[in-house]
Amino acid sequence: MEPWQKILQSSITTPNGLQEHVDCDSNALLDVIANFPMRINPYFLKLIQHPGDPLWKQAVPDPAEIHDGICTDDPLGEENLSPVPNLVHKYPDRVLFLVSNTCAMYCRFCTRKRKVGTDKMRISPDTLNAGYAYMRQHPEIREVLISGGDPLLLPDEDIAAILHNLRSIRSIEIIRIGTRVPSVLPMRITRKLVSILKAHHPLYINTHFNHPNEITAESSKACTMLADAGIPMGCQTVLLKGINDDAQTLKKLFVGLLRIRVKPYYLFQADLTKGTNHFRTTTETGIAIMRQLYGHISGMAIPTYALDGPNGKGKIPLTPQYIMERGDTLVFENFKGEICTYPEAGESC
DSSP, rough: OHHHHHHHTTOOSSSHHHTTTSSSOHHHHHHHHHOOOBOOHHHHHHHSSSSTTTHHHHHOOGGGGGGGSSSSSSSOOOOGGGGTTTEEEEETTTEEEEOOSSSSSOOOOOTTTHHHHHHTOOOOHHHHHHHHHHHHTTTTTTTEEESSGGGGSSHHHHHHHHHHHHHSTTTTTEEEEEEEHHHOGGOOOOOOHHHHTTTTTTTTEEEEEOGGGGHHHHHHHHHHHHTTTTEEEEEEEEEOTTTTSSHHHHHHHHHHHTTTTTTEEEEOOOOBTTGGGGGOOOOOHHHHHHHHHHHHHHHOOOOOOEEGGGTEEEEEEEEOOOOEEEESEEEOOTTOOOOEEOOOOTTTT
C-alpha cells in the first residue's frame, strides 16, 4: 500500500487541479479557495461518485461560502476562551488543546475554517509548552481533548511527545483525540501509531463520519486496529443539509458505525461558522429525525443530538418531547405514538 504521506502529498489543492479530475467551474472556485483552503486527498476523491453527491459537498468548495452574511468567524467564542494560544478552557474540568493546523481534507463545514490550513493558526514548541504549563497550573483540569486541525497528521514522534507531556501532568486523567483521519485518510492508522496511542491509556478517540459511503473496507480496517488496541471510539457527526439530513441515511450510518465498533456519540447541529450557512438545517428537522431513530434502531446506535451554544455557552441536548402530562401519573408517548402511563412514586413506595 502506498504510504499515507505520499497519498497526502498528492492532494488536490487548486481549482485547476480539481478540474483535471472532476467537472467543475474552476474560475468560480478561485475566490473561495483564496479565503478557505481546499485539500482533497486521492483516497477521498475516489469515494466521490458524482458532482453534487454527499461526499462532494463535504470536500469541494462552493461559491456560497463567500456569500454568507449570517454566520461569524468564531461562533463558539474559542478565541475569548483561550488563556494561552491554542488552548480553550470552556468547561471547569477539561480543556481543548489544538496541536495541529492541517487536516487530511479541509471539510467545507469546519468550525475552525477561519484558520485551519492557514498561517492564522500557528502551532510551535512555544505554544505547546504554554499549554502544558497552563494545565500544570490548573489541577482542576482532569481531561484534555487534543484537536486542531487533525492531531494524527503529525509525525509519530510528535504525537508520542505530546502524549508523554500530557501524561506527565499529574492531574490529567483522561486524554481524548479528535480526528477525522479514520474516515478521510484511514491508511494513516498504522501499527506504529496504534502502539504509541495504546501506551497512553486511558485514551479515547472521537472520530467523524457523516455519511454511510465513508464506511469503506479501508476505514473499517483503521477503526478495527484502534478498537483492537483497547481504544474506545465515538463518532461526532454533523447534521448537514443535502448530505445526511434524513433519517434513513443516518440510520444506515449509525448502524454501520456500530459494526466497526464506533459508538455514535453526538449528532451536532451545524455551528454558525462563516462560510457554512448553506449547510444548516432547522433544529426542527434534527428533532424530527431523532424521533424517527428512537425505537427503530438500537439505543447503542443513537447519538445525542446537540447544539454547541454560540459564544462558548456549551453543548445543549436537543431531544424530542414524549412527555404529555405530569402529576401523580406520567402520561407519555412511546416510539410508535402509543399513549402510555406510569404511576409516580408516592410516600408509600
